[in-house]
Ligand SMILES: Nc1nc2c(ncn2[C@@H]2O[C@H](COP(=O)(O)OP(=O)(O)O)[C@@H](O)[C@H]2O)c(=O)[nH]1
């Protein structure tokens with residue numbers, strides 16, 4: 001029997017360009033593993049550890065498998081140690097340029113590692129692949145085969161027949177679409193083919209699960225901060241206004257600044273969430289998008305996201321008494337809407353506050369009353385112009401923020417780290433699948449919605465939540481985030 005590591009280790013081997021590095025990248029949630037369509041990018045074996053529970057060595061693959069097999073078959077056999085032939089081979093060919101890759105990939109195996117043999121299921125098995133499989137079989141170490149399909153063609157049946165003869169287990173695992181559950185399954189498969197390594201690998205599965213839960217919790221905390229920051233944010237400007245045109249220009253500039261800064265707060269929160277899931281090639285769309293095209297303040301966003309019109313009307317009624325600046329309009333809206341067809345009745349200011357349209361934000365100059373200003377010397381009158389926009393009163397605003405956070409979360413939780421395309425998350429496009437799975441905010445229970453509304457109203461009124469209030473909001477959000485992540489984790493793409 002080979003001497004095996006106390007901690008399980010595996011060499012990832014296979015033909016060049018069959019997706020070895022991509023598989024490892026997805027398995028380890030590390031999108032920085034060198035992956036390339038140019039053969040031979042992984043030149044040296046690289047070591048990746050999952051805590052101190054399992055180690056993977058990414059290797060360059062095979063270079064000259066047929067000749068290596070012939071050499072190894074020629075080496076003297078040791079009935080008690082199948083690796084003896086391989087040891088002789090590596091000793092003889094350490095500096096031989098024609099077997100450089102074979103010596104590299106065998107090094108961890110001779111030190112006790114098992115083998116994960118990766119094949120591209122969109123290519124038919126070749127005689128050269130037969131040599132690779134035979135080499136793996138001859139080592140006698142724990143060995144798993146992974147079929148990864150990089151293209152449309154499907155030769156999985158042929159591969160399975162060949163692989164079943166030489167490996168302890170064969171699994172399909174797609175480097176570009178494997179979900180969290182697929183990753184766990186793979187570790188469980190490894191656990192089941194080597195009894196000595198089982199405790200480590202099962203602990204690794206538990207560690208993955210714990211890590212997942214911690215991330216959901218952290219993401220919920222980010223969402224609470226996002227909502228708190230956005231619902232209390234206002235933009236201010238003090239300047240000397242000496243004409244009506246200047247006033248109009250300043251108004252517009254301040255409104256624009258208000259929205260831009262809210263979008264920045266949102267994109268910063270989303271980027272933190274993306275980082276939480278260790279994606280370095282993904283960014284929040286609000287960072288790159290035009291504010292009004294597909295960002296936080298697009299017409300579509302306000303039409304499609306957040307609560308539906310009926311829920312918003314109920315919300316307006318429920319919180320009318322405590323909604324601060326919006327109180328009059330909200331209460332009025334509620335009264336008008338009682339017993340009326342909701343969609344038809346929504347209009348004007350009420351629609352903006354209660355309904356699914358984006359309100360125009362108005363600029364106020366709250367520092368001094370008009371009467372007081374007239375009593376002041378002219379110089380002071382001019383300097384007294386402080387303009388304020390916000391906070392955003394629309395009832396749907398926090399719900400839109402939450403729906404968009406759910407979209408980003410769903411994307412990052414479901415994206416395999418083996419992918420190498422850079423992307424900006426398009427939240428509007430992700431919403432339909434979330435709605436289809438009944439995971440968007442519209443489907444939250446009445447109880448959750450009412451509890452959130454109370455907390456949002458409190459936040460708007462007193463500009464802050466105390467400890468147990470923000471904990472309550474976090475718990476509700478974390479529960480829904482957990483459902484979204486669980487659905488992404490189960491998904492087979
Ligand atoms: N479409 C698709 N492409 C893949 C997949 N796995 C790997 N690739 C691509 O295949 C190429 C080789 O992948 P790489 O992991 O570097 O292969 P290695 O040489 O065996 O390590 C890269 O361009 C990858 O992006 C997959 O599951 N789907």
Ligand SMILES: [Mg+2]
Pocket residue numbers: 020021022034035041042058059060
């Ligand atoms: Mg590679």
